Amino acid sequence: MRATTSTVDLLNWYDRHARSLPWRVSPRDRQCGIVPDPYQIWLSEVMLQQTTVAAVKDYFEKFVRLWPTVRDLAAADDEDVMKAWAGLGYYSRARNLKKCAQIVANDLGGVFPDTEDGLLALPGIGPYTAAAIAAIAFDRPAPVVDGNVERVLSRFHAITTPLPAAKPEIRAAMADLTPADRPGDFAQAVMDLGATICTPKRPACAICPWTGSCSARASGLAETLPNKAPKKDKPTREGAAFVAINSADGSVLLRRRPPRGLLGGMTEVPGSEWQEGFDAAAALSHAPLTADWRRHTTPVRHTFTHFHLILTVWRAQVPAADRPEDGSWWADRGTLGDEALPTVMRKVLAEALGDEV
């Protein structure tokens, strides 16, 4: 690492333009002796994996309110953690979050490791998150490389090697630029730059603190980099979802998904498997119980990471006594929003109940 003029330029920009975020300790705060809380840095960085700042904010504040320390989170009920995470996506993160909290609280005396290697050994912490926590919470000059950093540095050095093959080159470039002084602020500065100025489309080069030293800017490649390997297209799967409404009290029949895999451990309404070439004519054979099922004309559409889903929604009023003996339960209409329902299931319930859930 070396303190280049570019490094200094970016830190100066950060001092003036850093976004105020609930988990962030600003340079000004730090001068007043405020230090980052490793628990909050860890929590925010896990939430920020594959997820935008805007989506994370409310979830972060809710988690800190419910569980102010890693010991509180370690002692929390698994189901309560899944409920609090519902809607944020990539639910294995929530399961690993709980596992990690228990290891830190029970085996490490409630103290997070302060090195990249120590952090990397914990569940849910990979190369990016380990470096981010080491740099931001513990002032270690670890090279923090996320998607923003990949884009910013591939432009800065005009790296034309397509991703992901360019990753080692980019990591080396970040290691070279990261200063011994304020490595955490530098990492956050590069990521902020990527999120606000060096954006995927139409980067705002005119107001960029690196506009004079950026190789892609000089060669007219800013908008086209980084090069990427072509992505494969998503197949479409179909299925049926059944919203059974208790005629006595309006409650809704729910069940738990298997603990691993897609939406593992989350709550859903009963339904068919989701598959390409789903036999729509036989949809009712997947119903959880016999009833006067009415098909909604508007299907629910949802896109996951690797496939599109089209769900036909069926609805019926059923007597309370008709609950099948399979572990499903009647969930009160008023507290439906507190269930561990992923977004696709909230869409299904909104369609069936004509209401936001």
Place this chain on the structure above:
DNA sequence: AAGGCGGGGGT
């Protein structure tokens, strides 16, 4: 090395 794993925002 490749594939599974959500959801939100921009256009």
Place this chain on the structure above:
DNA sequence: ACCCCAGCCTT
């Protein structure tokens, strides 16, 4: 409506 984005884990 469609397109784009992006870390960790398992196989």
